[in-house]
Every structure is written in C-alpha cells, then in structure tokens.
Amino acid sequence: MSGGVALEVRGVGRSFARAGGGEPLRALDGVSFSIATSEIVSLVGPSGCGKSTLLRMVAGFDSPDEGELLLDGRRIAAPGQDRGVVFQQPQLYPWLNVIDNVSFGPRMRGVARDRISANAEHYIRAVGLARFERHYPYQLSGGMRQRLQIARVLINEPRVLLMDEPFGALDYQTRLGMQRLLLELAAEYRPTVLFITHDIEEAIFISDRVHVMSAHPGRIIETIDVGIPRPRVYDEVSASAPFMALKLKTLKLLAH
Amino acid sequence: MRTDSPGHYWLVSVASVGVALGAWLVASWLGVLDPNRFPPAQTLAGSVAELVQNGYSGKPFWMQIGASMGRALSGFVIAVLVGVPVGILIGSSRLFDAIVSPFLTFLRPIPPIALVPLFVFYFGIGELSKVALIFLTSFLYMTVNTASGVRSVPEDLLLASRSLGLTDRQIFFHVTIPASAAAILTGMRVSMTLSWALVVAAELIAAQVGLGFLIMDATTFFRIPYVYVGIITIGLIGLALEGLLLLVERRLLHWRGKQ
Numbered sequence: 001m002s003g004g005v006a007l008e009v010r011g012v013g014r015s016f017a018r019a020g021g022g023e024p025l026r027a028l029d030g031v032s033f034s035i036a037t038s039e040i041v042s043l044v045g046p047s048g049c050g051k052s053t054l055l056r057m058v059a060g061f062d063s064p065d066e067g068e069l070l071l072d073g074r075r076i077a078a079p080g081q082d083r084g085v086v087f088q089q090p091q092l093y094p095w096l097n098v099i100d101n102v103s104f105g106p107r108m109r110g111v112a113r114d115r116i117s118a119n120a121e122h123y124i125r126a127v128g129l130a131r132f133e134r135h136y137p138y139q140l141s142g143g144m145r146q147r148l149q150i151a152r153v154l155i156n157e158p159r160v161l162l163m164d165e166p167f168g169a170l171d172y173q174t175r176l177g178m179q180r181l182l183l184e185l186a187a188e189y190r191p192t193v194l195f196i197t198h199d200i201e202e203a204i205f206i207s208d209r210v211h212v213m214s215a216h217p218g219r220i221i222e223t224i225d226v227g228i229p230r231p232r233v234y235d236e237v238s239a240s241a242p243f244m245a246l247k248l249k250t251l252k253l254l255a256h
Numbered sequence: 257m258r259t260d261s262p263g264h265y266w267l268v269s270v271a272s273v274g275v276a277l278g279a280w281l282v283a284s285w286l287g288v289l290d291p292n293r294f295p296p297a298q299t300l301a302g303s304v305a306e307l308v309q310n311g312y313s314g315k316p317f318w319m320q321i322g323a324s325m326g327r328a329l330s331g332f333v334i335a336v337l338v339g340v341p342v343g344i345l346i347g348s349s350r351l352f353d354a355i356v357s358p359f360l361t362f363l364r365p366i367p368p369i370a371l372v373p374l375f376v377f378y379f380g381i382g383e384l385s386k387v388a389l390i391f392l393t394s395f396l397y398m399t400v401n402t403a404s405g406v407r408s409v410p411e412d413l414l415l416a417s418r419s420l421g422l423t424d425r426q427i428f429f430h431v432t433i434p435a436s437a438a439a440i441l442t443g444m445r446v447s448m449t450l451s452w453a454l455v456v457a458a459e460l461i462a463a464q465v466g467l468g469f470l471i472m473d474a475t476t477f478f479r480i481p482y483v484y485v486g487i488i489t490i491g492l493i494g495l496a497l498e499g500l501l502l503l504v505e506r507r508l509l510h511w512r513g514k515q
C-alpha cells in the first residue's frame with residue numbers, strides 16, 4: 001500500500017429526475033473530501049442525504065453530474081476489485097460455501113490456486129469464521145454473513161473498503177461485536193475505509209474523521225476530527241468525556 | 257411424533273391412500289364390483305398380465321408406453337434446449353423482451369388441445385405434430401420461468417460481482433445462470449408434467465400406438481379394465497417423472513435451504 005491520499009472526492013454533484021417530473025432532486029451538491037491511506041472516514045446524516053449515492057459513485061456503480069472522484073489520482077470510471085464494497089444486505093453467492101465465496105473473486109481473476117486457498121483461510125480466520133468454512137450462507141446468522149462479506153472483499157486487498165450501513169440490519173449485541181471486529185481488522189491490516197452509518201456512536205467509535213451531512217441538497221455541513229487514540233476499547237471509549245462531547249456536538253448538528 | 261411435524265402429514269397421506277385402496281380390495285373380494293364399469297382388483301391384475309404378455313393391437317405394452325414417453329420427452333427436451341436460452345435473452349434484454357413477449361403472452365393461455373387439429377393439418381398425423389405440440393407448450397413455460405429467474409437475480413449481487421473484478425461474461429455464466437437455476441428447474445418440472453399430460457391427450461385424437469391411443473381404443477371396444485390399466489400407468493409414470501425432477505432439484509439446489 002502506498003501512502004498519501006487514497007481517495008479524493010472533488011466538488012461532486014448528482015441530481016435525479018423526480019418520478020412526477022418537475023425540478024430534479026438534488027441528491028448531492030458540491031461534496032468534497034479526501035481520505036488518506038489507512039484512514040477510516042464516516043459519513044453520517046439523515047436518510048436521503050445522499051450517502052449511498054456518493055458511495056455508489058466511489059464504487060463505480062454510478063457517475064457524478066459535476067466534479068470528479070479520484071483513486072490514487074486516477075479518475076474512477078467503473079467498478080473494480082481495488083474498491084471492496086460491503087453492502088448492508090450481504091450479497092453472497094448462496095450456492096457457494098464460505099471458503100468458495102471468499103475464493104470466488106480471485107479465482108475468477110485467475111489468481112494461482114495455492115495462493116487463493118492460503119489467503120482464503122487466512123481471512124476467514126481473521127473474521128472469525130474458521131469453524132464454518134464448509135457452511136453455506138443460509139446456515140449462517142446475519143452477523144456471520146456480514147463477516148463473510150467482509151472476508152470476501154479483504155482477500156482482494158482493496159485500496160479502499162466501502163461500507164454502506166454494514167451493521168445497520170444487525171441486533172445491538174451483534175452490532176457491537178462487528179464494530180469491535182472492524183477495529184481489530186483496522187489495527188491489523190490498516191485498510192482505508194469509507195463508512196456510512198446513521199448511528200452517531202458507531203461513527204465516532206470507529207472513525208478518524210466524521211463528515212456530517214444534511215439533506216436536500218445533500219451536503220457536508222461539518223467535519224469532525226475524532227482524535228480518540230487507538231486501540232479503542234468500546235466500554236472505555238463510550239463512557240469517556242471526549243466521546244460524549246463529540247456525540248453531543250454531532251447530535252446538535254443533525255438536529256436542524 | 258408431534259402432530260405438526262411434516263412426517264405426521266406424510267403418514268396421514270399414506271393412511272388416506274391406504275384406506276381407499278383397502279376399500280377397493282374389500283369390495284373386489286366381496287365381488288360387488290362390475291368388471292365392465294369399475295373393475296375389481298383381480299380383473300385389473302388379469303388385464304395387466306394380458307397386456308404385458310400379449311400387448312395391445314399388435315404392439316407390446318412396453319411399446320405403448322415407450323411411444324408416449326418418446327414423444328413427451330423429445331418435445332420436452334427440445335423445449336428446454338431452446339426455451340432456456342430464449343428465456344435468458346428475454347430476462348436480460350428489455351428490447352428482446354419487448355419484441356417476442358407479446359407473442360408468447362398471447363399463445364400461453366390457449367389450451368394446447370385447441371391447436372391439435374391445426375397441428376395435424378400442418379404436420380400430419382405422424383410423430384411430428386405431437387412432438388411439435390408438446391414442444392410449443394413446454395417452450396412457453398420454460399421461457400417465462402427462465403426469464404423471471406434471470407430478472408429476479410438481485411441487482412446488488414451483480415454489482416458486488418463486478419466489484420470483485422468479474423467480467424460481464426463471467427457474471428453471466430457464474431452468477432446469473434446459477435442464481436436462476438431454481439426458477440429454471442421449477443419450469444422444467446412444470447413443463448415435464450405438462451408434456452406428459454399433453455402427449456396422452458394428443459394421442460386420443462390421432463395415433464396408432466401409445467397410452468392415449470390404448471385408452472381411446474379400449475373404450476371404443478368396451479374393454480374398461482384396459483382403460484383403467486392405461487390410466488393408472490399414465491398416473492404412475494407422471495408421478496415418477498415429477499419425483500425424479502424433484503430429486504434432481506433437491507440435489508442441485510440444496511443451498512436454497514430454509515433462508
């Protein structure tokens with residue numbers, strides 16, 4: 001992994017035609033920020049403020065009307081394995097077991113077999129699914145499916161990890177476990193992460209920086225540097241004064 | 257065993273069939289059944305033995321079965337071979353869908369039997385008209401099922417696959433096809449049952465051999481036990497074919513699990 005700026009979002013705007021006609025909907029307006037290598041950056045904001053729209057453009061699923069998105073200085077034009085997408089609803093291959101789901105991407109791209117199997121086992125262990133290699137997705141719980149989805153993108157060693165409310169559909173306990181896992185993985189592999197959530201505590205707990213957005217039009221209204229030292233332990237951090245202060249500040253920003 | 261377990265209902269089904277069969281056997285034994293209206297067990301057994309030994313209308317019994325199965329299976333297999341690719345095209349191309357679907361939608365509700373006279377007119381009373389009729393009917397079902405299977409592949413799964421670095425071609429063969437397999441197999445099961453039902457119906461009208469012919473001919477000559485043997489044979493083979501495809505489905509689609 002090279003250092004410096006990994007992802008740069010420059011003056012991005014995107015409008016959608018409304019179903020009933022009339023003024024187009026301004027989903028994003030002049031959004032700019034950048035993410036340095038190994039930084040974890042969150043977007044928080046009300047539903048409909050354009051978070052997913054932005055992430056989809058970074059993934060290469062959609063393109064901006066204005067502005068540009070650069071990965072290592074190159075304009076993003078299409079999806080690719082250098083950006084690993086983790087969807088809220090795990091998008092797994094139900095006909096493949098855990099190890100085959102993880103191996104699938106590299107196998108299709110023609111990576112050597114022995115390298116794939118060593119890597120697959122490594123990342124399956126890293127996300128805590130070592131005992132479930134031969135299980136099929138339908139045999140896994142929601143949290144385990146999300147772990148599997150994370151392993152499936154980690155094996156590609158992506159330049160940026162894109163996570164769109166990845167823990168939003170999980171119950172509270174499982175969500176805490178997943179946040180802890182993400183911090184462990186971050187400490188070990190130092191990935192660059194763009195993370196979307198509407199859970200303020202989650203955003204502060206895992207991020208280096210949090211961009212707070214407002215809707216209609218979707219804009220960044222404030223950027224918060226978290227500055228809580230790592231490694232972070234949930235029980236300690238969540239009761240600490242700086243955490244409380246950041247949480248209150250973010251809540252106020254989102255209140256209007 | 258708990259009363260709400262699936263095994264419980266299976267036992268009820270077995271018992272229900274058992275009671276009906278038992279009643280029939282008892283009635284046969286008491287001699288209250290008229291062999292030429294509702295044949296008793298011993299008459300039916302005799303007819304089966306005769307049919308197996310002497311055949312019917314100069315052709316062995318297995319040939320009557322074979323003729324029907326040959327027609328049904330050839331129409332069905334060709335329908336699968338043509339219907340699956342066409343269904344995939346319909347499901348993946350809005351343009352192709354717009355071009356061909358009006359015709360398929362119009363043809364689908366027409367009872368195939370209504371087409372028999374026309375098919376005989378065009379293709380004669382030989383094998384071709386029957387196979388063509390079965391092909392058309394199965395084809396219409398294979399295309400809808402396949403197309404709806406292809407359309408139901410989640411958009412995000414395709415996007416996730418592109419993010420893993422798959423080419424369009426790889427997505428088609430390694431994601432779209434397996435993800436549609438369930439719908440394709442269901443289509444095959446429906447088409448298979450339809451083909452089998454239809455071949456017999458087609459043979460009622462114009463055939464010199466086959467189970468449908470046997471039933472029709474035996475009725476004309478008032479050989480009612482033969483009619484029943486024919487009907488029971490058709491039913492058992494239909495069940496076996498359906499069971500076979502269900503087995504294939506369970507084997508191939510075990511991953512559908514409970515979800």
Ligand SMILES: Nc1ncnc2c1ncn2[C@@H]1O[C@H](COP(=O)(O)OP(=O)(O)O)[C@@H](O)[C@H]1O
Pocket residue numbers: 016017025027045046047048049050051052053054
């Ligand atoms: N493909 C689309 N067509 C039309 N409108 C869209 C489309 N995608 C998103 N939008 C609209 O853009 C706005 C932002 O959506 P989204 O990015 O999904 O918000 P968020 O993820 O922050 O909840 C919403 O008002 C949504 O309805």
Ligand SMILES: [Mg+2]
Pocket residue numbers: 051052053164
């Ligand atoms: Mg969203």
